Amino acid sequence: MEFQILDVDYVMVNERPVLRIFGKDMEGKSVCGFYEGFLPYFYAASDDINESLEGLPSIHGVEKVKRTLPMGYQEPRDVWKITLKNPAKTVEVREALKKKGISTYEADILFKYRWMNDSDIGGMRWISTKESNGINTTSVSAQRLVQMKEFEIIDTEEDAPLRYLAFDIETVGKNEGSMPDSETDPVALISLVFSDDYRRTKSIILSTRPGDGIEALSSEKDMLIRFMEIINEYDADVLTGFNIVGYDLPYILKRMEKNNIRPVFGRCKTKSVRDDVFAGRHKITITGRIIADSFSMIKKGWNLKRYGLDFVSKALIGEEKKDVKKSEIGKFWRGSQEKYQILADYCLQDSILALKLLTKLDLMDKYIALSKISGSLLNDVLEGGESQRIENYYLKVFNKEGFIIPSKNNEQIAERTNGNGDDESKDLKGGFVIEPKKGLHSMVLVLDFKSMYPSLIRTYNICPTTLLIGNENVEHITTPNGSMFVKPGVRRGVIPSILENLMEERSKVKKMVRNADEKTRKMLDLKQFAIKTLANAFYGYFGYTRAKIYNVAIASSVTAFGRETIHSTVKAMEEDFGYEVVYGDTDSVMIKVPTESMEEAEKIGKDIGKKMTERLPGIMELEFEKLFKRFLPLTKKRYMGWSMFRDKTGEWKDDIVMKGIETVRRDWCELTGETMKEIIEIILKKNDTKAAVSYFKDVVKGLLDGDVDLEKLVITKTLTRRPEKYAGVQPHVEVVKKMEKRNDMDLPGVGDRIGYVIVKGMELLSKRAEDPNFVRENGLSIDSKYYIDNQLLPPLERIFTAIGISRDELLGAGKQMGLFEVISNSKNICAEPVTKGKLSDVNGFICMSCGMKTARPPLSGKCSCGGSLKFSTPEGPVSVAVS
């Protein structure tokens, strides 16, 4: 039989560990495989061990073996391999040895991962094993049980069909206006939605209050028991919902505890579902099932203004959500039958939306691909934690090559994190950022280094196992920051060889993408993305303070080589190739090319990439990435560009690219983002400074005249506590206070989002916040000055400054000079007879070398790039004479 691995754990049977592999077969049946005979082990470095182990529990055997320690280039040495009977005793043995000053290795590898790594098994991979009869257990709920004596890994990219269950709860607080407390307030409603029909139904609503389409239970306790029963009977593979890890599951588990119910709804009938709270975060463990929270996946994958279910559904899958005000759930729960039905419907809707988000956006695919590539179980990949993924991955490779890795040292980590001791992490310098050349540039090529950091690691053989610690007399290279690594001839680093394999695998996959059908292409694309993600994470790992192998020498060697590489590239671009570098960051350079043709620019880009690559060391490769038809840097790390690139069919496509410039921020009103987007578009695509300024002025005029749609001026914030409980003065809180004083209908409560606008007046800003409805009904005027100064100007001034427009010009402060006056007032410039157009057609100045347009010429009479200026008219540039 064959099945795909969803989860792994172990149980002790007759004082011996039995591994349990939970999975699914191709027909969609749940499977549990049992594997016996594998024992936990770890290593210790010490002259003698037997004496130290005396009196310690669970020791099965001790063996002297040869292994290589990974920190610094060194020869294999004798270490003790200590095998235990019970994985759970490892901590006790490890700590006892540590107390005696004995270092341990790999004494913190989870038993399931120890087995998986030794057996070459990873999450979401397939296993093939012989069918077996007579499994003697009632402790596992799965459709097929199998005793795995021998097994093998099947190499396939296929996925078994998974069964999803989405759920959502409604809870009601005893005291109005505060969040329900799981200590005291019961669960009111639970909705469950199934991807596959469950007893010929798509969904179920549970409650203690009867209603249409509601399965009524006599108590909260019965309802919670029924909830478990449904999950177990339906046998869900994936549990989903919106913020279930942060809210619903912890709440349900607490209520089960209060009702004396053991929470057993995993695929193990004896292990309870656990909720461990760490650093204010919940970690839920449900044996054999996957927890996939739509909320956290969307938060990680999308940059949105807000992440509430209503907003997210609307933005990502176009589903409008009928909303019940959070603060009024109590009213609906206790209200008329009609009101109650609305609440039940609302509860159901939330489950439906959470499931739809998962399926319509294919949220699982990325994580499944990452699980397959990294070897970590799907649940662990979903939870995040890149370093865990990396450690798990390299452990396997290190072990195969005879290396063992140290156990995590919490004391050292604590020292690193709170910066005591010699905090080396401060010495870790990042990539080099080139000071951007001011102004709007045309025809800018972006060249970047293909996987720069992984390539540097490979090129210079950078690895903990090749780092020279003493002054050893072996062939080595010295990095720009003074570290030394042995040459590959002496020893090939493990990390470089891992990266070589990953990068080769990736280019193989990328080649396959080209002639694959739609479905395979999608899968392969996810695979190559997962490989890239994994490969790119290695560099950061060594500079991460909590890493088991934390080494600043390694991390800074990589960035030092990176800076050296970019420096030499810039120099080559300017001195040898003769192009102007306008910007660059870490692994990219942007250069200006003297052509208007995209084809020609592309040709130049590819050519430079090739020529530069030839003179770069090792496998370093500079490649043409894309063309910015227009490029406007604001500052380091902040720029925008109108990008041109070819799609898969070779057609030119365009796109506006923004780095470090936000148009969505939760404290900005809609008008801000909208105006920014429009102005950026005008500047980049039309290259028309005047039009951008006039667009801005129109928006300002609209504000002054009160012509802007009120909706676009609304700023929203959540009321997190009762208004009187706020210490400072905050606009949204002041609005609620006013509404309470006025006795408005639909008073907002704690947890509701408050939308407000700022109106004219003499008081403090926060006091001038008002409810938009009130503003509309009473014809109040909005404070246009506030919107101009606080909403529009801060982001837009930066953009206008970059194209040479000052704040005064934008706001039309003082007397606006006409172009004619500018010209006649300027000492350096006089106009030649205009032949092509009338002077009144002149709409600014244009630089003949960089193409930048300005409303007024700088006093020097030259563009900031040094190029000469001409009048810009609809007919084209007209000469300006400089006297």
Add this chain to the structure above:
DNA sequence: TATTCGCGGGG
């Protein structure tokens, strides 16, 4: 210019 504070999602 650096450091602490508060909040998001959920009812």
Add this chain to the structure above:
DNA sequence: GTGTACGCGAATA
């Protein structure tokens, strides 16, 4: 479970 470890903008020193 042989564990784990938010992130960012605003307010404040």
